[in-house]
Amino acid sequence: xxxxxxxxGPVTLSEEAFLTINxxxxxxxxxxxxxxxxxxxxxxxLLLKATKADDKGSNKGFEATYRKETTSFHLEKxxxxxxxxxxxxxxxxxxxxxxxxxxxxxxxxxxxx
Amino acid sequence: xxxxxxxxxxxxTATGQRVTLRCSPRSGxxxxxxxxxxxxxxxxxxxxxxxxxxxxxxxxxxxxxxxxFPDLHSELNLSSLELGDSALYFCASSVExxxxxxNTIYFGEGSWLTVV
Numbered sequence: 001x002x003x004x005x006x007x008x009g010p011v012t013l014s015e016e017a018f019l020t021i022n023x024x025x026x027x028x029x030x031x032x033x034x035x036x037x038x039x040x041x042x043x044x045x046l047l048l049k050a051t052k053a054d055d056k057g058s059n060k061g062f063e064a065t066y067r068k069e070t071t072s073f074h075l076e077k078x079x080x081x082x083x084x085x086x087x088x089x090x091x092x093x094x095x096x097x098x099x100x101x102x103x104x105x106x107x108x109x110x111x112x113x
Numbered sequence: 114x115x116x117x118x119x120x121x122x123x124x125x126t127a128t129g130q131r132v133t134l135r136c137s138p139r140s141g142x143x144x145x146x147x148x149x150x151x152x153x154x155x156x157x158x159x160x161x162x163x164x165x166x167x168x169x170x171x172x173x174x175x176x177x178x179x180x181x182f183p184d185l186h187s188e189l190n191l192s193s194l195e196l197g198d199s200a201l202y203f204c205a206s207s208v209e210x211x212x213x214x215x216n217t218i219y220f221g222e223g224s225w226l227t228v229v
Contacts, residue, residue, distance in 0.1 A: 034217070043203060043222035045115070089156065093218070100146060100169055101205075101218055103156040 002027045006090050006104035013080055014112050021075040021107050023064075023090035031092040033057075033066050033073040034101065038087045047075075047088070082111045116140065117221035119204050125227045131192040134224045138185055138206030144168070145187040146207070146218060147179055151200040162187055194228045201225050 007022040048057030053068035116139035147159040158171035162181035
């Protein structure tokens with residue numbers, strides 16, 4: 001079945017550092033790809049998405065590019081802030097049948113001032 | 114605010130008991146999903162309903178059941194509760210059809226269930 005693999009955390013960075021969280025997927029079709037973020041004590045929020053190969057999703061300074069050839073959707077940010085501390089989930093959604101989300105295991109990010 | 118409303122936000126109950134979690138989807142969304150987030154299992158898809166009918170079933174235990182009502186709100190019923198059922202239960206909703214590229218699933222803030 002479809003699956004998503006994220007880089008293991010936790011990840012700890014200093015403020016203004018460059019962030020990369022790796023995400024690769026396995027899918028039989030052509031899924032849509034998502035990054036969700038969960039801030040402490042809160043629910044899941046959609047951060048960004050991409051629906052086809054070479055699409056770049058972006059939001060709040062975060063970016064991710066849908067790479068079909070490497071089946072990847074790595075999350076990047078050029079300069080992180082303390083407020084970016086959260087758990088980040090990569091997910092895919094199959095377009096056929098029930099388009100449920102399949103999540104990676106999540107990566108906990110802590111940004112130190 | 115995603116527009117998906119879940120109640121209650123927190124719930125503590127004893128083993129063997131039964132609870133009901135409620136979800137109101139975003140206005141206009143016909144599809145409702147339930148997910149379970151636990152420390153050891155991560156985020157697991159439980160079940161999906163579309164316009165009152167079950168659409169897909171994931172890792173949902175037989176002790177759990179769900180339904181979607183004509184007004185599109187949904188309830189997740191958890192019975193014969195065990196300690197291991199303690200988790201954060203998310204409801205999510207989306208517009209259909211999902212065959213339209215980029216349709217997104219929006220999540221509520223979740224219901225924290227603690228079984229003691």
